[in-house]
Amino acid sequence: MSTDFRRSTVYQIYPKSFCDTNGDGLGDLRGVIGKLDYIQKLGVDYIWLTPFFVSPQNDNGYDVEDYYRIDPRYGTMEDVEELIAEAAKRGIGLMFDMVFNHVSTRHEWFRRAMEGDPYYKDFFFFRKGKENGEPPTNWESKFGGSAWQYVEKFDEYYLHLFDVTQADLNWDNENVRKEVQKIVRFWMDKGVKGFRFDVVNLISKAAFEDDDAGDGRRFYTDGPNIHKYLKELHDTTFGTDAQIVTVGEMSSTSIENCYRYAGRDTGELSMVFSFHHLKVDFMGNEKWVLVPADFQKLKNIIFQWQTGMAEHDAWNAVFWCNHDQPRVVSRFGSEGRYWKESAKMLATIIHCLRGTPYVYQGEEIGMTNTDFTEISQFRDVESLNHYQILQDKGLSASDALRIVQIHSRDNGRTPMQWDDSRYAGFTAEDGAEPWIGVNGNHDRINARQQLEDADSIFHYYRQLIALRKELPVIALGDIEPMAEHHPCVFAYRRTYEGHELIVAANFYGRTGEWKEAPDLTGFKRVIGNYAEESRPEGGVWSLRPYEASVWYR
Numbered sequence: 001m002s003t004d005f006r007r008s009t010v011y012q013i014y015p016k017s018f019c020d021t022n023g024d025g026l027g028d029l030r031g032v033i034g035k036l037d038y039i040q041k042l043g044v045d046y047i048w049l050t051p052f053f054v055s056p057q058n059d060n061g062y063d064v065e066d067y068y069r070i071d072p073r074y075g076t077m078e079d080v081e082e083l084i085a086e087a088a089k090r091g092i093g094l095m096f097d098m099v100f101n102h103v104s105t106r107h108e109w110f111r112r113a114m115e116g117d118p119y120y121k122d123f124f125f126f127r128k129g130k131e132n133g134e135p136p137t138n139w140e141s142k143f144g145g146s147a148w149q150y151v152e153k154f155d156e157y158y159l160h161l162f163d164v165t166q167a168d169l170n171w172d173n174e175n176v177r178k179e180v181q182k183i184v185r186f187w188m189d190k191g192v193k194g195f196r197f198d199v200v201n202l203i204s205k206a207a208f209e210d211d212d213a214g215d216g217r218r219f220y221t222d223g224p225n226i227h228k229y230l231k232e233l234h235d236t237t238f239g240t241d242a243q244i245v246t247v248g249e250m251s252s253t254s255i256e257n258c259y260r261y262a263g264r265d266t267g268e269l270s271m272v273f274s275f276h277h278l279k280v281d282f283m284g285n286e287k288w289v290l291v292p293a294d295f296q297k298l299k300n301i302i303f304q305w306q307t308g309m310a311e312h313d314a315w316n317a318v319f320w321c322n323h324d325q326p327r328v329v330s331r332f333g334s335e336g337r338y339w340k341e342s343a344k345m346l347a348t349i350i351h352c353l354r355g356t357p358y359v360y361q362g363e364e365i366g367m368t369n370t371d372f373t374e375i376s377q378f379r380d381v382e383s384l385n386h387y388q389i390l391q392d393k394g395l396s397a398s399d400a401l402r403i404v405q406i407h408s409r410d411n412g413r414t415p416m417q418w419d420d421s422r423y424a425g426f427t428a429e430d431g432a433e434p435w436i437g438v439n440g441n442h443d444r445i446n447a448r449q450q451l452e453d454a455d456s457i458f459h460y461y462r463q464l465i466a467l468r469k470e471l472p473v474i475a476l477g478d479i480e481p482m483a484e485h486h487p488c489v490f491a492y493r494r495t496y497e498g499h500e501l502i503v504a505a506n507f508y509g510r511t512g513e514w515k516e517a518p519d520l521t522g523f524k525r526v527i528g529n530y531a532e533e534s535r536p537e538g539g540v541w542s543l544r545p546y547e548a549s550v551w552y553r
């Protein structure tokens, strides 16, 4: 395991959809333990596990009822300890997912608040409505509808930026911050090597005012005390152990704030996830529409974050996929003839950037979006809410379904495809029906097949991960965008102490000509997704469909 996060790669697991060992149709922690050898083959340094704490599972564990206990559906504390120990034997550290913007309304703190205990009421945001009977502000929940829920017995509303069963915590209350610190230290003592902090830039709320221009996010995103709270968390918990790596999930953030969240010496976090590059198929902030991906915008955003963060000595997490995103091969690549080439091309772009790459379960075998044809197959609360909201706005059921099929978070949550058996090896063939449907293409797309095939997407990821360890220019080099305005080429140069790396990719399924291509004299190809190399001829580089290659000198 590399303890320098700049040289590391992280594998993300959504345990509910990874591997089910007791045949109840839900993935579990023993399933993760059983697949550690598989993960080790990839060569990653860390595993980020999404939440498995006690939870009513209204948001699949992001609604935490008790941070100190394991949801029995996932396993036991002994399983967690064994997982940490078994991973450590393989040189892999565990990163846990800490959801501290909100808790489940079943959490003891919220239950006490609802009993009227003033100490716990102040853990949350209870506010009076407006004179006219409307909620305190016009803010919208990220999952649709008002962000305020009325409580008759107090004649007050509580704030929930996400589901109504996810009540926002009041970080301005020092007692909340102390409780959070206790939880982080508890898991540090168990040997956890890193933390991912869920929507952590939303924890400092500014004024509770109506937003005339939007959904309210400007009043709670990157709020007034955010840097103070992160520094305090750093100083009182993980900052005392230099081995611990942290990543903050930053919702609708600004790059200026991220210089501080993830600056080398700012005393906040190791790195940040930002999402602007994954909104290039939205309309502004509106996700529930169908618009083609804007390639120019995608490059602009990625390059802006790459160079901006580098100039400020701050660190990015780099990624295409997670449990909230559609599958990248369906989104920016191809499910058809060039499925394999496009999956490898997309991997090449991410894994040679400046930042810590994250691989999301199934990405390494090119898993695609769901093949669901009916709304009843979807499980995610966000999808189900918006399916209704779209129809309330006048869309037909079939148009609403089409949008959900493209954008649903369930695209990333179907069971991991281990083999071609009935339930894709996620659960036993005689086990219960998986909690969410298995993609029918597991007969073709599965881990068993790809482990055997030397030319598979899996082995390509393995090589990319190894390359980052071999060539310091990938982990540590500067970055310079190339072909910035080219309509189909994604390319950049990395440099480090006299070493040079050129990454060139064709983002589309037709041949593309790169006219002012770089001179590759003295370079050798270190990886590429076509067996035969191509090089520029007379300054023109003809790149085959989805071709990607990396050149080193």
Ligand code: TEU
Pocket: 059, 062, 063, 099, 142, 162, 198, 199, 249, 251, 287, 323, 324, 382
């Ligand atoms: O996600 C934060 C978040 O705002 C988005 O990923 C969101 O799901 C999407 O943009 C809405 O369109 C984190 C977790 O990753 C997610 O799974 C949780 O549901 C959410 O926080 C609440 O805890």
Ligand code: CA
Pocket: 020, 021, 022, 023, 024, 025, 026, 027, 028, 073
């Ligand atoms: Ca299970």
